[in-house]
Amino acid sequence: MQQQWNDKRVLVLGAARSGIAAAAYLRNVGADVTLNTGSEPSTEERMKIEALGINGVFGAHPLELLDTTDMIVKNPGIPYHIPLLQAALERNIPIYTEVELAYLATDATFVAITGSNGKTTTTTLVHELLKGGSRPVHVAGNIGFPAIEVASKAKQGDIIVIELSSFQLMGVEQFHPQAAALLNLSPAHLDYHGDFESYADAKGNLFRNMTASDRVVVKGSDTEVMKRVPADLDASTFGYDSGDAHVTDGWITLHGKRVIRVEDLALGGAHNVENVLAALLLVEPFDIPAEHIDRVLRTFGGVAHRTESLGQVLGRRVYNDSKATNNVAAEAALSGFDAPIIWVCGGLERGAELDSLIPALGRVKAIVSYGETAGRFQALGEAEQIPSFAVDTLDAAVPLAFEQSAPDDVILLSPACASWDQYKTFEERGEHFVRLVHAYEEANR
Incomplete structure (x- = not known):
């Protein structure tokens, strides 16, 4: 997939860790890269940019940059309404986010998690559970390393577990995870998206390229989540009281089979019980040994600063x-x-x-x-x-x-x-x- 970037003039918007990682990858696969930030980068960031040997334009987003741009890779946090991106859309210049770039950079399998709450804990738990399988597994996105940094090193057969924000999901076109979960939806980031529907629809982009052979995981009682499941996909559902994974008589159950008592989970809180239920559905297609699952659920105490x-x-x-x-x-x-x-x-x-x-x-x-x-x-x-x-x-x-x-x-x-x-x-x-x-x-x- 790398040949599509060769000799392309790519404008990377935003520095920080993910922007510099994207610029480094694109430079290595033959693109002509310019990195642009609306503010002045830190001394450390500037040194990294200079070491890459790429052009840097800092402090503003001049429209003339588009005259020598074939495509844009933008930091997810940069809103589409800035004049530079609006002008790019008018000129039909493709705009990618880092997650799309990462997907195009590898033949690894993606397991993706999003939601208004619980996604970091669930992503980390899924990563720990998948470590018990036979395939190499990596974690990327809003936790761990930048997605492009991980994807550029991952091989076919590897698994990348990725946490995704609504900002990242607004920019996906081809991204296609084999397993994906939309945990829940509640109003957030409305200053960026404008309204709840736009925010929720961005989250729903997670499923846009998935097929009947993929694992789609959703909270069945969340009506806003269920609205975002495409009609042609058969979703696996979770919930404390009902779903393919739920709690019965104090037990975590998967398709009616007991897995572990709730009181034996290292994670605390009912919301974390639902994160566990979602994680079990996500890893089910990967045939993880039951004894490894049991050990992780009894010892995984959560992510720092998140319950x-x-x-x-x-x-x-x-x-x-x-x-x-x-x-x-x-x-x-x-x-x-x-x-x-x-x-x-x-x-x-x-x-x-x-x-x-x-x-x-x-x-x-x-x-x-x-x-x-x-x-x-x-x-x-x-x-x-x-x-x-x-x-x-x-x-x-x-x-x-x-x-x-x-x-x-x-x-x-x-x-x-x-x-x-x-x-x-x-x-x-x-x-x-x-x-x-x-x-x-x-x-x-």
Whole structure:
């Protein structure tokens, strides 16, 4: 598939890791590459671009670039409405995203996962499960390495497990996974897509090239998801209460056959049970040994900062869900436990309404909030007659959460806010929470 790029004049939009990886690949397969960014790249990025020996245009997207462009490969986060891309569409210049480039670069098999929530955990779990098979398996996309970097090295017969965003899926034309899952749909990225229908349709592009011989996995009770399944495809469904994979009498079941008790899963939360159900359907066509599946499900504790289990700490079950930067993600986490929850929340003030969180507060025993939004979360809890506390920092919130808890309770960091009032990233916030929990445990043994 590489010959199509030879001597083509390709404009790569966006630097960062994926853009530079795309430029490097295209340069290696004979394309004449120009890399363009709307801002100034970092010193490290500029050095990498210069080392590739390609032309770089930084700080703006001049329309004259299109005069010497046969095709464009764009960073998924760059919206199509910028003038350069609108002019390219008017000139019928093909526009690819990195996932399409990766698909065209390899004969490996793709297993693809998307959804509004849970895709990183499911992608990582599927990767771990597929490691038990006979075929080499790689992970790519929004986690792991850039898709083109992985695809350019993968061989026929290999499997690439890839997490995909709506941004990436807007630009697919030929991408054809052998197994794919659309986990769920809820409003997100509407500033980019304009409205929910456009966002959901972009997610549905995942299935556009799939056939009856492929494995299509969807949440059967999600009506918006089901609308995106092409009529000619027979989907495999999952759901906590019903589907080809569901829970019966406390057991994870696949086509009615018991796999593992829910209480024996290392992953916590009802939403993660559904991620497990989806993962089992995705890997089913690959004949993974049952003993490997059982071992992974009993030991895989999740992805860092995404309802990540920190295990038993002083008799409490503690979870780091720092990735929950909005109400929808926090609701999913709060709804996933049967035990009493001490909810640690707060962060950047964005003015979001908090009322949508009320239905998820049924198991919340106490709220410990911090940061810019601490007072608003305290008011929310008090209005629902839940003991609630507002502090300035996580350093104060973690000890208070333990003080408000009892053995067998859940302590859950699920902020429902971005981290930028006190941290550069949600990862930094989550890592600080983990350190504070371990320090408290050490001091109180």
